[in-house]
Amino acid sequence: MNKKAKKIAKTLRKIHRKGKLPEDDVMDALLGIQIEKVEDKIPLPELVRQYGVKHRIYQGDNPYFYIHRLFEKLEPYRPEKILDLGSGCGRVLFYGALLWEEVDFYGVEMIPQRVKATNKWIKKLGLDSVQCFQGDATKKKDALPVVDCICIMNSFFPYVLPKALKRLKKHAKKNPFLLVTVSTGNLFIAEQDWLEEVYFGAPAKDEFDFRFFWACG
Numbered sequence: 198m199n200k201k202a203k204k205i206a207k208t209l210r211k212i213h214r215k216g217k218l219p220e221d222d223v224m225d226a227l228l229g230i231q232i233e234k235v236e237d238k239i240p241l242p243e244l245v246r247q248y249g250v251k252h253r254i255y256q257g258d259n260p261y262f263y264i265h266r267l268f269e270k271l272e273p274y275r276p277e278k279i280l281d282l283g284s285g286c287g288r289v290l291f292y293g294a295l296l297w298e299e300v301d302f303y304g305v306e307m308i309p310q311r312v313k314a315t316n317k318w319i320k321k322l323g324l325d326s327v328q329c330f331q332g333d334a335t336k337k338k339d340a341l342p343v344v345d346c347i348c349i350m351n352s353f354f355p356y357v358l359p360k361a362l363k364r365l366k367k368h369a370k371k372n373p374f375l376l377v378t379v380s381t382g383n384l385f386i387a388e389q390d391w392l393e394e395v396y397f398g399a400p401a402k403d404e405f406d407f408r409f410f411w412a413c414g
């Protein structure tokens with residue numbers, strides 16, 4: 198982490214502790230990431246032509262109040278390595294890496310423009326603890342990093358989610374992890390017999406509907 202990132206991290210930790218987050222564009226600017234500019238340049242019709250309509254590729258990064266809550270919820274567990282599956286332009290990765298310096302963060306994201314932007318900002322902030330890869334979470338050929346926590350922050354439509362979970366089930370047999378999910382998809386995920394719901398820290402269910410599962414295949 199370079200000097201500039203260390204300064205940003207100090208401010209972010211204060212904001213995180215107080216829980217009073219400014220608007221998302223202000224947070225992006227604080228973290229030094231220009232998501233809006235990148236998203237504006239992604240040609241959606243071209244994405245549809247290339248990937249079809251089955252993947253949830255149109256929704257960009259989650260609002261920061263969600264991401265703030267994610268890290269509040271993860272605090273009692275404190276994973277060592279976190280993968281954001283469908284990492285968008287990296288809000289989770291940057292927020293996390295600046296908040297928790299000792300944790301390694303990984304992103305896998307399907308849309309190359311988002312990966313390129315994420316990697317550019319990783320370099321700019323000198324964040325050795327963050328890596329982002331281009332890949333489709335459902336495809337065997339696209340490697341999944343070995344981690345102890347995987348987040349699915351609303352990344353898959355119902356057609357794709359079973360495929361991604363099938364892959365994660367196999368992955369979990371060798372590399373068990375905590376699976377964090379949110380919002381749509383939660384009900385389907387909770388039905389999987391290879392996942393065991395876990396509760397720790399604050400009540401597991403609240404208005405954000407974060408859920409935690411132990412995944413060991």
Ligand SMILES: C[S@@+](CC[C@H](N)C(=O)[O-])C[C@H]1O[C@@H](n2cnc3c(N)ncnc32)[C@H](O)[C@@H]1O
Nearest residue numbers: 253254258259283284285306307333334350352
């Ligand atoms: C709702 S955004 C979440 C972004 C980020 N995780 C966050 O919480 O801010 C979902 C992301 O998943 C990506 N995505 C959708 N299907 C995917 C797939 N099969 N493999 C990898 N990424 C995918 C989309 O392109 C999009 O950037």
